[in-house]
Amino acid sequence: MRRLNLPNAVFVDNSASVEVASKYLELLEDGVSVVTPNKLAASGGYDYFVSLKNVARKKGVSFLYETNVGAALPVIGTLRDLVNSGDKVLRIEGVLSGTLSYIFNSFDGRVGFSEVVKEAKLKGFTEPDPRDDLNCSDVARKILILARECGYGLEYGDVVVNQFLPMACLEAESVEEFWVRLKSFDGYFEDMRSKAVSGGGVLRCVARFEGGRAVVGLEVVSKEHSFYGLSGSDNVIAFTTSRYKERPLVIKGSGAGGEVTASGVFADIIKAANYL
């Protein structure tokens, strides 16, 4: 096998490609650090992920992916500091999708749910097919990554996703057909919303990790909860641990978008370079 001879090099993968992610092991074995916002390695097969960490350690280089969760928000580094310093993570709760955060923060009853999603798409917040956001697969990958940082060898398939999108919408054969079907469920979503509001709550797509189980789904969040007052496309993550037991350690802020993601990638590159 051809060996690279690039001392002190850092490979930055800004793609979302599984093919590129499959090259990390070779790169790390060649002594090249890897920095990436691409979630596919950290949320792919657990064995591959662990081998990346082990090879990086053995070679004295870095494998950094802070931007996999919450873009530049200090989520993974903070969790790692907690775990490394001997804290025990009791519960992780988060609103981990900027897109879903924006959609449910904007869904206030003035227009139907399908209109809110359409608006989010027009503003560039969603994937070309909004179901790629609404099916929570992205959120499932993120909570999986956090579970693994806590030392749990979970696989993607172990994450329970309580789909809030009706099957008819999920299974529509085209995006056009999806929009038609989503509109027909406006009443369904409005019922959910008004029921939540009349109980003093709001709808939020929450990811949880507790007792070794990762679950993602739509929840009614009450006024007392720190996820109630979320706005825009903000992410929020709350760590309840042995040391932050009565009240969690909370990190909140913009968790999506090119600018903050680039800034987080850059911070990781600096860390990789400092480590070399």
Add this chain to the structure above:
Amino acid sequence: MRRLNLPNAVFVDNSASVEVASKYLELLEDGVSVVTPNKLAASGGYDYFVSLKNVARKKGVSFLYETNVGAALPVIGTLRDLVNSGDKVLRIEGVLSGTLSYIFNSFDGRVGFSEVVKEAKLKGFTEPDPRDDLNCSDVARKILILARECGYGLEYGDVVVNQFLPMACLEAESVEEFWVRLKSFDGYFEDMRSKAVSGGGVLRCVARFEGGRAVVGLEVVSKEHSFYGLSGSDNVIAFTTSRYKERPLVIKGSGAGGEVTASGVFADIIKAANYL
């Protein structure tokens, strides 16, 4: 001068001693990393602080003091990542004293202000002389450290502290006399509190850094502000930057106490060791 020969050593200063803090330069020059929750070096003379950073860099060792602000909350590291990756800090706002957070979160009108302070002292939240908390000197040091991380060469004397404690209390000659005088001002504090509440707000001791100026004082915080819903002895810090402009990056959680501080010191020791 005697030189130490301790390769890969980390000196941990868990004191609050100015004498110990004055030894850091020698230690770093001897190639010994320094980790400390002691604020006196990072908030002392600016020239000494800068020389500590420079010597650490030159010697390839670490000078880490993450626990100087918010205990183990990821405050200084996050700010450093923002600045290093080229972000511009527009504003820092924070409730940076666990003691003052507890006092104003508990001051709800059921008992007088002096009773609330007394209760905080009984619970071990205050210094032996509570004025060492109430005079905001600790908060002033913390906002100074954050200003310096943004690249501003401020001195402690440059921080504006709007004292909320009447002079009669600040200048009482004994702690006993202080308690007597504080009680006589219960009406004054209750007026402030009820005025804040009738306007829909609450009292919080807020530190700010904006436009090169650091200011600490009691403020009325409205329901919309993320500092409104604070509880217990939580700290909260909000960074508004070029990239987190519409809504700030917020970090919240327990920011005082032996356990979380020890955990933060330990995380810094691990970082110093990894860097060696």
